[in-house]
Amino acid sequence: MITAGLVEGLAGIVGARHVRTAPAERVTYARDGLPTHRRVPAVVVLPGSRDEVIAVVRLLATHGVPVVPRGAGTGLSGGALADASAVLLVLTRLNRILGIDPTNRIALVEPGVVNARLSVAAAPHGLYYAPDPSSQTACTVGGNVAENAGGPHCLKYGVTAQHVLALEVVLGDGRVVELGSPGGEPWGPDLVGLFVGSEGNFGIATRIAVRLLPLPRAVRTLLADFMSLRTAGEAVSAVIASGIVPAALEMMDQSCVRAVEDSVYAAGYPRDAAAVLLVELDGGSDAAVTADAETIQRVLQEHGARSTRTAADSRERERLWQGRKKAFGAMGRLSRDLVVQDAVVPRSTLPDVLETIARIAATYQLTVSNVFHAGDGNLHPNISFDGRVPGLKARVDTASAEIMEACIAVGGTITGEHGVGLDKLRYMPLIFDAESLTAMRAVRRVWDPEERVNPGKVVPVHACREWSGAAKPRAIGPGSAERDRLGAADPGAVPRGSWEDVPA
Amino acid sequence: MSLLDRVRALLGDDAVEIAGGPDAVPRVAPPSPDAVALLLGTARQEGWRVRLEGAGTWLPADAPADLALTTRRLDRVPAIEPQDLSATAEAGIGCDLLRQQLADRGTWLALDPPGLAGRTLGSVVATATAGPLRQGFGAVRDHVLGVTFVTGDGRLVQSGGRVVKNVAGYDLTKLEAGGFGAFGVIVLVHLRLRALPRADQTFVLEGTREDLTQVAEDIAAAGLQPAALELMSPALARREGWALAVRLAGSAALVAAEEAGLRGASGGRFTALRADEAHGFWMRAAESFATRPVAFRTGGLPDSSDELLDLLQHQVGDEWVSASPGVGAIRWAGDTTVDRLRRLRRTLAGLEVPLTLERAPWSIRSAVGHFGAYREGVGPLVAGLRRTFDPGEAFVVAVEGSE
Numbered sequence: 001m002i003t004a005g006l007v008e009g010l011a012g013i014v015g016a017r018h019v020r021t022a023p024a025e026r027v028t029y030a031r032d033g034l035p036t037h038r039r040v041p042a043v044v045v046l047p048g049s050r051d052e053v054i055a056v057v058r059l060l061a062t063h064g065v066p067v068v069p070r071g072a073g074t075g076l077s078g079g080a081l082a083d084a085s086a087v088l089l090v091l092t093r094l095n096r097i098l099g100i101d102p103t104n105r106i107a108l109v110e111p112g113v114v115n116a117r118l119s120v121a122a123a124p125h126g127l128y129y130a131p132d133p134s135s136q137t138a139c140t141v142g143g144n145v146a147e148n149a150g151g152p153h154c155l156k157y158g159v160t161a162q163h164v165l166a167l168e169v170v171l172g173d174g175r176v177v178e179l180g181s182p183g184g185e186p187w188g189p190d191l192v193g194l195f196v197g198s199e200g201n202f203g204i205a206t207r208i209a210v211r212l213l214p215l216p217r218a219v220r221t222l223l224a225d226f227m228s229l230r231t232a233g234e235a236v237s238a239v240i241a242s243g244i245v246p247a248a249l250e251m252m253d254q255s256c257v258r259a260v261e262d263s264v265y266a267a268g269y270p271r272d273a274a275a276v277l278l279v280e281l282d283g284g285s286d287a288a289v290t291a292d293a294e295t296i297q298r299v300l301q302e303h304g305a306r307s308t309r310t311a312a313d314s315r316e317r318e319r320l321w322q323g324r325k326k327a328f329g330a331m332g333r334l335s336r337d338l339v340v341q342d343a344v345v346p347r348s349t350l351p352d353v354l355e356t357i358a359r360i361a362a363t364y365q366l367t368v369s370n371v372f373h374a375g376d377g378n379l380h381p382n383i384s385f386d387g388r389v390p391g392l393k394a395r396v397d398t399a400s401a402e403i404m405e406a407c408i409a410v411g412g413t414i415t416g417e418h419g420v421g422l423d424k425l426r427y428m429p430l431i432f433d434a435e436s437l438t439a440m441r442a443v444r445r446v447w448d449p450e451e452r453v454n455p456g457k458v459v460p461v462h463a464c465r466e467w468s469g470a471a472k473p474r475a476i477g478p479g480s481a482e483r484d485r486l487g488a489a490d491p492g493a494v495p496r497g498s499w500e501d502v503p504a
Numbered sequence: 505m506s507l508l509d510r511v512r513a514l515l516g517d518d519a520v521e522i523a524g525g526p527d528a529v530p531r532v533a534p535p536s537p538d539a540v541a542l543l544l545g546t547a548r549q550e551g552w553r554v555r556l557e558g559a560g561t562w563l564p565a566d567a568p569a570d571l572a573l574t575t576r577r578l579d580r581v582p583a584i585e586p587q588d589l590s591a592t593a594e595a596g597i598g599c600d601l602l603r604q605q606l607a608d609r610g611t612w613l614a615l616d617p618p619g620l621a622g623r624t625l626g627s628v629v630a631t632a633t634a635g636p637l638r639q640g641f642g643a644v645r646d647h648v649l650g651v652t653f654v655t656g657d658g659r660l661v662q663s664g665g666r667v668v669k670n671v672a673g674y675d676l677t678k679l680e681a682g683g684f685g686a687f688g689v690i691v692l693v694h695l696r697l698r699a700l701p702r703a704d705q706t707f708v709l710e711g712t713r714e715d716l717t718q719v720a721e722d723i724a725a726a727g728l729q730p731a732a733l734e735l736m737s738p739a740l741a742r743r744e745g746w747a748l749a750v751r752l753a754g755s756a757a758l759v760a761a762e763e764a765g766l767r768g769a770s771g772g773r774f775t776a777l778r779a780d781e782a783h784g785f786w787m788r789a790a791e792s793f794a795t796r797p798v799a800f801r802t803g804g805l806p807d808s809s810d811e812l813l814d815l816l817q818h819q820v821g822d823e824w825v826s827a828s829p830g831v832g833a834i835r836w837a838g839d840t841t842v843d844r845l846r847r848l849r850r851t852l853a854g855l856e857v858p859l860t861l862e863r864a865p866w867s868i869r870s871a872v873g874h875f876g877a878y879r880e881g882v883g884p885l886v887a888g889l890r891r892t893f894d895p896g897e898a899f900v901v902a903v904e905g906s907e
């Protein structure tokens with residue numbers, strides 16, 4: 001229970017200024033980057049140091065009050081929302097870069113450090129932090145760790161998990177654990193790897209050691225445009241199969257291109273193209289990057305590119321990227337409401353899946369724009385709509401579910417980087433059977449036995465079984481192993497509930 | 505009914521490979537993931553203690569147990585997708601067989617683990633033993649997109665998937681990769697592949713350790729990004745002196761540029777190996793680790809590599825060592841004692857360097873443990889995870905030592 005005494009106790013730790021209880025202050029934290037979920041926290045606390053985090057968490061533990069960590073609140077799955085029974089712990093004041101070791105290419109940061117700031121700080125040493133979510137000018141490294149964030153350049157360099165070496169974590173009961181080592185080798189099982197992507201359910205990351213990479217000495221950025229989505233999708237597969245791994249390989253469809261070109265971030269993308277691909281190559285040697293870029297350009301031309309062009313200088317390159325990184329914001333201007341999905345499909349299925357999405361959009365008469373990490377097969381179909389129009393929200397919801405079904409049917413997954421949060425809880429049983437969901441929940445309870453840290457996220461508890469005592473030996477039935485491998489559920493059975501939260 | 509009769513009744517006669525080996529432990533080879541689940545569910549009810557084995561080439565099969573579960577009949581490769589650069593393979597497939605099948609489809613798993621070529625995929629994942637290619641392509645976990653595993657009480661659990669990017673649910677795959685089988689038997693692995701490199705060149709330079717350490721630093725400073733950059737002891741490299749081996753792999757343009765860079769950074773001192781020589785060189789080094797009774801790895805910072813090699817030399821000798829100075833990883837093999845290993849682990853812990861025991865006879869393994877010297881608060885988490893995935897303590901794995 002959240003009492004006046006508790007609020008006073010919190011103020012005693014962080015200072016009254018950093019405890020927000022007024023409704024007007026709390027509603028500013030009711031959403032994250034996804035407009036479709038809303039929860040107003042009981043109290044918002046903004047600690048200023050790691051010690052304050054520990055003290056706050058301990059105090060909440062003694063009161064049995066749930067705590068929800070939050071970074072910049074740019075998440076796209078409703079992960080950083082707290083309801084009236086919980087305290088929202090905002091970590092943006094823990095924003096110090098504690099050290100950069102250029103010899104070993106490591107940075108030690110607090111969780112509230114904004115992603116892009118870390119690369120700026122590393123640049124004088126010729127280094128940068130590779131994971132670059134499009135939200136990087138706002139999102140925090142702590143939020144990146146919790147979501148295992150990706151970004152365009154994760155195609156070549158790997159997502160957040162591949163760059164986190166060690167963590168200090170405050171568990172729900174206030175105990176502090178140190179995971180990993182500065183060199184990246186775990187002390188035992190890989191608990192750093194397990195923590196990354198746990199969406200704030202295993203505890204609060206208070207210190208994060210990450211790997212930095214040397215800034216590439218040579219970069220080439222290509223823009224290719226296509227007259228159909230299918231050819232663009234086929235060109236993606238051809239690039240992947242060429243054996244050259246681009247640093248980034250992004251796709252935008254016509255609707256997205258036009259939204260960008262109509263905005264202040266106009267990048268000079270051809271408005272009449274059905275799709276454009278933005279391909280970047282980088283490396284240590286100019287000669288090699290140039291040669292590889294020529295190969296890729298040829299592959300694109302052989303696979304149906306209408307035209308290709310190479311950024312002439314860093315200004316043009318930045319402009320091409322700016323359009324891509326701000327595309328989501330530009331699409332936000334198209335309409336009042338926006339739904340963004342994050343499914344991943346095997347790359348070879350992109351041509352078919354893109355056509356299926358277009359068909360679903362046409363069936364439900366919706367505007368779907370695609371801007372996504374094509375090289376990874378990580379789709380972001382965005383549905384723009386006005387939620388005030390009667391019946392429209394339900395139609396959007398049905399179309400979303402159908403898109404998700406189509407992605408799962410080709411062997412895909414429900415989220416590649418945005419996380420499950422609240423938003424994708426209902427889809428979890430489509431890719432994991434009850435046994436696997438139950439195992440996840442059991443692991444969560446090892447870290448947080450009371451399930452008090454960011455409750456109600458990631459694992460749909462109603463879909464879990466008991467996890468204690470002996471499992472019943474299973475009968476060996478034909479095909480059952482195959483079913484377990486591929487995901488037990490019947491892809492036809494997408495629940496068509498609304499966005500309202502799945503009851504826990 | 506005897507244990508053997510029960511197993512035969514459950515899984516059929518041919519699931520029992522050896523009724524009682526030299527140590528009288530029957531070896532059971534379940535033919536499918538479901539059969540593994542059935543066997544372990546029964547083991548949980550009966551209180552059987554189970555030791556896990558892959559192909560039986562890496563860890564000595566000497567852990568005291570009621571039965572040995574070998575994955576060697578789980579050797580199918582359900583999918584290789586060259587267009588997606590992914591594959592799905594059962595855990596008992598030998599790495600050599602898998603490698604061949606992948607190459608036939610123009611694809612490559614960029615892992616070169618120590619040990620014999622026939623080691624099972626499952627054992628490589630379970631022990632997280634990466635080789636020299638970790639310099640360019642990362643740790644074992646970076647190649648694993650998902651796994652299906654069976655818990656000690658017979659539950660089949662999936663995690664991850666077969667797409668290259670995935671954050672749906674907690675990443676249990678990370679627990680299985682490097683868990684030494686303590687958190688389940690891996691039955692199926694989804695892999696991230698690369699296109700078979702168009703060009704693949706190995707260069708070797710012989711010299712003193714000091715000299716080669718400097719050359720390795722120069723290579724890093726020149727901004728080269730080799731697939732492997734490995735400093736090897738003379739015995740391991742089968743050379744007179746220490747050897748620095750550089751492997752360049754990728755597009756022809758990339759390899760040509762890196763080769764020019766390598767020449768520049770080293771004053772043209774490296775010797776290029778022919779393709780067959782290179783293959784033999786890396787193979788022999790990998791196999792040598794399986795010929796010594798004890799092997800461990802340490803993970804330090806790149807700039808402490810030299811100091812750590814000194815420390816190893818001083819405490820346990822440095823006849824068989826191999827270091828990736830660029831990533832700070834060292835692998836050691838040889839003959840040593842429990843006391844020395846414990847002392848070394850303590851010393852290293854003081855330097856924030858973990859030591860993971862990869863391979864040793866049970867007498868050493870059970871005393872020293874694969875893991876140890878946990879940081880603050882980690883022990884209870886590991887214990888909780890073990891209880892979760894092996895509530896009846898069916899798996900005989902020396903996770904921690906007895907100290």
Ligand SMILES: Cc1cc2nc3c(=O)[nH]c(=O)nc-3n(C[C@H](O)[C@H](O)[C@H](O)COP(=O)(O)OP(=O)(O)OC[C@H]3O[C@@H](n4cnc5c(N)ncnc54)[C@H](O)[C@@H]3O)c2cc1C
Pocket residue numbers: 032033068069070071072073074075076079080091111132133134135138139140141142143144145146147148149150151152199200201203204205206328329417418454
């Ligand atoms: C325009 C736009 C573009 C985007 N592009 C991308 C993209 O390219 N790639 C991508 O991956 N994502 C993208 N995102 C999503 C989002 O930016 C990322 O998920 C980001 O990692 C969230 O960081 P945050 O600081 O905003 O975290 P929040 O939204 O505040 O929190 C996200 C989750 O992390 C938890 N959390 C936060 N801090 C901690 C901590 N210290 N310890 C434990 N748990 C914590 C929260 O509880 C919550 O579950 C985009 C979002 C927007 C709005």
Ligand SMILES: Cc1cc2nc3c(=O)[nH]c(=O)nc-3n(C[C@H](O)[C@H](O)[C@H](O)COP(=O)(O)OP(=O)(O)OC[C@H]3O[C@@H](n4cnc5c(N)ncnc54)[C@H](O)[C@@H]3O)c2cc1C
Pocket residue numbers: 525526527555556557558559560561562563564565566575595596623624626627628630631684685686688689690691
């Ligand atoms: C030709 C030959 C004949 C032999 N004959 C005998 C004999 O008759 N009797 C005898 O006792 N020994 C014999 N040995 C030695 C013995 O079989 C091996 O040393 C031992 O079986 C190693 O097996 P392993 O599975 O531990 O090794 P690996 O397959 O290398 O496994 C290493 C580690 O990984 C774990 N692991 C493996 N697969 C998985 C998985 N899928 N999921 C989770 N964890 C996993 C194991 O628990 C172990 O910790 C023989 C060896 C050879 C080469």
